[in-house]
Amino acid sequence: MKRRIIITGGHHNSALVVAEELKKQGDEVIWFGHMFTNWGDKNPGAEHKEITEAGFKFIEIKAGKVHRTYHPFKLARLPLGFIQAFFYLLKFKPNLILSFGGYLAVPVVVCGWLLRIPSMTHEQTVVYGLANQVISRLAKKVFVSWETSLSHFPSEKVILSGLPLRPEIFTQEKGKFEFRNKLPTIYITGGKQGSHWLNQAVEEVLIDLLQDYNLIHQCGESTVYDDLSRLRKKKADLLTRLKRRYLVQPYFGLKEIGSLFASSDLVISRSGAHVVYEMAALGKPVIFVPLPWSYQDEQTKNAQILVDSGLAQILPQNRLSGNNLLRLIRNTMKNLNQYEKSAPKTRLLVKLEATKIIVDQIDVYLQKKKNQ
Numbered sequence: 001m002k003r004r005i006i007i008t009g010g011h012h013n014s015a016l017v018v019a020e021e022l023k024k025q026g027d028e029v030i031w032f033g034h035m036f037t038n039w040g041d042k043n044p045g046a047e048h049k050e051i052t053e054a055g056f057k058f059i060e061i062k063a064g065k066v067h068r069t070y071h072p073f074k075l076a077r078l079p080l081g082f083i084q085a086f087f088y089l090l091k092f093k094p095n096l097i098l099s100f101g102g103y104l105a106v107p108v109v110v111c112g113w114l115l116r117i118p119s120m121t122h123e124q125t126v127v128y129g130l131a132n133q134v135i136s137r138l139a140k141k142v143f144v145s146w147e148t149s150l151s152h153f154p155s156e157k158v159i160l161s162g163l164p165l166r167p168e169i170f171t172q173e174k175g176k177f178e179f180r181n182k183l184p185t186i187y188i189t190g191g192k193q194g195s196h197w198l199n200q201a202v203e204e205v206l207i208d209l210l211q212d213y214n215l216i217h218q219c220g221e222s223t224v225y226d227d228l229s230r231l232r233k234k235k236a237d238l239l240t241r242l243k244r245r246y247l248v249q250p251y252f253g254l255k256e257i258g259s260l261f262a263s264s265d266l267v268i269s270r271s272g273a274h275v276v277y278e279m280a281a282l283g284k285p286v287i288f289v290p291l292p293w294s295y296q297d298e299q300t301k302n303a304q305i306l307v308d309s310g311l312a313q314i315l316p317q318n319r320l321s322g323n324n325l326l327r328l329i330r331n332t333m334k335n336l337n338q339y340e341k342s343a344p345k346t347r348l349l350v351k352l353e354a355t356k357i358i359v360d361q362i363d364v365y366l367q368k369k370k371n372q
Helices: 012-024 046-053 077-092 105-114 130-138 147-152 196-204 206-212 227-236 254-263 273-282 295-308 322-334 336-340 343-347 354-371
Strands: 004-008 028-033 057-060 096-099 119-123 141-144 158-160 185-189 214-218 246-249 266-269 286-288 312-314
Touching: 004 012, 004 077, 004 105, 012 028, 012 046, 012 273, 012 354, 028 046, 028 077, 046 057, 077 105, 096 105, 096 354, 105 119, 105 130, 119 130, 119 354, 141 147, 141 354, 147 158, 185 254, 196 206, 196 214, 196 227, 196 322, 206 214, 206 322, 227 246, 266 273, 266 322, 273 286, 273 295, 273 343, 286 295, 286 322, 295 312, 322 336
Parallel strands: 004 028, 004 096, 028 057, 096 119, 119 141, 141 158, 185 214, 185 266, 214 246, 266 286, 286 312
Antiparallel strands: none
């Protein structure tokens, strides 16, 4: 009999890797997630696009969060998320809920617990998020990415799995992102929704950057700030030789990401769990601009792991400006060889078998439950 598994949570990249593996072995996977990335957006977010393009059934849950939320209509979503989760869990009757953190996962796991549906969860960050403080108490197993996170959870249920990595990051299509010059290439990304603050800093010094570097810029497509339209207009006004050095897109798909990383000499990014783990696995020099209001300042702590290993630098957002970013980029590029020497040591921090560890634990648990 085919098993049905609900996957939910805020970190869809690693969740999608596990979903694909479960699908390969014959399980039915249904996704509970966000339709939109930001409040007020009109364009579906990267999560919805990538999950539906992969062929998974997608159910929108309009959950609300507590941390740093003051808007009354956002807070009103708290009960709505629980009502929706309860309804859809009753409808689909899954064998297991697999959570990847984030506030959306809380009503799903809590309602699952009330309905006696078991759950497992994965903590991507160095610290444990507010959502997983709740979820881990109800989950049968807690998977963690970093060894330092083991002490945050009960020893009888915590497992050091590592973070499931998209296999596409290791796959390079030759010539995909090559420019018609010998300049170094920098990849700038603010995550799946982009970063307005990072986009602004790049815009301030765009012409200066393009004098010395090729830029691949993933800026998101938020309709709140409309950075994409503004940056495309700025590109259109550039001199032809500079225009050819600047590639700006809302996001890059799985088929492009491996070539993109391979073509980049330096990455500039927020320091969410996935990009930190991927940079460690690839040994790619990186400048991190941590999201300052992340819970427990988790993005700074994520980034610090690669700073300590010698692969990364941190530019705090309160010091982020076009000139400061330009100055740090130039200094980093002058000393790029020193950062690249840290790559072998940094790769030792990564577990490449994370997906197998998680899927094996699911198989063992559900088989044991079936035999009881």
